[in-house]
Amino acid sequence: MIFDSVMALLFRGDKTFVHWRGDRMKQKALYLFMLFALVLSACGGGASQPVTARIGWAGSPDTLNPGMAILAVSYTIFELVYDSMYELNLDGSFTLSLAESAEVSDDGMVWTFKIRDGIEWHDGQPLTAEDIAWTYNLYKDTPEYPYLNGYYTPHFDTIVATENNEVILTLTEAIPNVESQLMFLYILPKHVWEGVDKLEYENFEMIGSGPFKMAEYVQSEFVRLTANKEHFSTPPKIDEVVFQTFSNQDALVQAIKSGQLDMITEMPNTAAASLDEDPNIELVVGAPLAPGVSDIIFNQMDPENCPTEEGGICSGHPALRDRNVRLAMSHATDKQQLIDVVLLGLGEPGLTLIPDGLGVWYNNSIEDFAFDVAKANQILDDAGYADTDGDGVREMPDGSQPLNFRLNWPSDSINAPRMAELLGEMWGQIGITLEPQAVDPDALTAQCCPAF
Structure with a gap:
């Protein structure tokens, strides 16, 4: 779905992890929770037997190149x-993590990190400050x-x-x-990457320094990782993790019900009740999950600042550049109904793109619309948008065109179709109509974010 912060829906976690494209903070929380859960699982069983965690998801990494990846599942790996x-x-x-200390200059401009000694890459070579x-x-x-030099390193001198x-x-x-920027910049081995094509990093061994090693990867089928028992921080208590790709979320639900999987990373909300009743399955709600945010992005691009080609970000409706229109749409959006109907109550209204699960970063003093x-x-009415022909749809103040907006969402979204239907009904009450359309995820990314 095309999203914007003025109408955020803050999920509590949807009972299990939900896959949101590009939601990297959530992947951090998924990683932390997964390690915590798997350590408990490993400690609860017999320590003499190898422990394999079988995790299912309805996706597959788009690339194993940290510089090129967009999909959130890639960041899990x-x-x-x-x-x-x-x-x-x-x-x-x-x-x-990699540093034992950090010093910041008084003006905040210079950060000095003392890197830990004794850290090794998976091939046994030392990891040093030079690699970082x-x-x-x-x-x-x-x-x-x-994505990296546009969002994470633009202030690096x-x-x-x-x-x-x-x-x-x-x-x-x-x-x-600075901390959150560096958190998403994964350190690569200079001795492996130097001198190779940085855009085609898919065909040689994936060498890291993390708690797991890449053992086997088949695109759209599975990823198999083995434990790095020599990891400098907290060595894994399990021996192997297998991420299995399934065609859809319904298949994921059936797989965990049958015992084929130990954990799933996403599921349709309609499956929550049946899974909750299964004595062999535990559903996790809230902490320690990082909540996901569903929001609507308005295309406010000024055509004068756009390239000459047709479509994409250059063909937005001019009314969306008017704050009055966006404000009216916000007041006409019944978030609680969307939560009750689409999410089956598994959520709560959000205030901004930053959910309350992010602690100190969340500002609860903001007043909602x-x-x-x-x-x-x-x-x-006050802004001059009137229905001059009586067809139920308002027109621009100059009468040039009706307030008829396109609403696109990634075709692999489970909740977006019903949400779009409800939004059409809500906004229809204020004289705005929608043209809803599911779009291939890659095509949607190219349409709204051509740089990626």
Whole structure:
């Protein structure tokens, strides 16, 4: 679905993990919870027998190249195979991982990290400050990695390694979220990546330093990881993790019911009741899961700032650039009905794109847009949007075109079709019509975010 923060729906976790494309913070929480759950599982059984965790998902990594990946499932694999400078705690705080200490200059511009000694790559080579500095520069300077250098490294000026096994990161300006930026930059082995095609990293061995090693990968079928018992932090208590790809969420539900799987990462909300009644299955709600956010993105692109080609981000409706229209749509959206009908009650209204599960990052003092259809209609009336021909649809103040908006969502979304139907009914009450359409996920990404 195309999303925007003014109408966020904050999920409590949907009973099990839900796959949201590109939701990297949630993948961090999934990784942490999965390790916690699997450690308990391993400790509860006989320690003499090898322990394999069988995890199902209705997806597959789009690439094993951390610089090119978009799908959230890819980041689940990265979390297990690679390490980063910081790790996320379940309470939303950060802990140093590869570094034993960090010092920040008084102006916040220079960050100095003392890297731990004795860390090894999966091939036995030492991981040093040189690997980290080289990786950060790779992400910063590779134009074909737009998601990384566009979102995570744009404020990086210089990154250098010292003879004392330190990494010195100098910023172009002080920013408040250095820890979270570095948390998503997975460190790569310079001795493996240097001198190879950075865009075609698929055909040689995936070497990391994380708690698991890549053992076998078959696209759209499975990923098999084996434990790195020598990991410098907390060596895994299990021996192997197998991520099995299924065609859809219904197949996932049947697989866990039959005992074929130990855990599933997503499921349709309609399956919650039957799974909850199964004595062999435990459903997890809320903490330690990071909640997902479903929101609507308005295309507010000014055509004057667009390329000349047709379609995509350059063909948005001009009314969506008017805050009055977006505000009216917000007041006309009954979030609780969407939660009750689409999510079967497994959620709560959200305030912003930052959910309350992220602790200190969440601002609960923000006032929500109250559901008020009369107020929404009044806003549009006052802004000059009238139904001049009596067909039930308002027109632009100059009468140039009706308020008829396209609403697209990824075709693999379970909840989006019913949500779009309800939104059409809600916004129809204020004279706005929708053209809902499911779009192939890759095509939708190309349409709304051509840089990726």
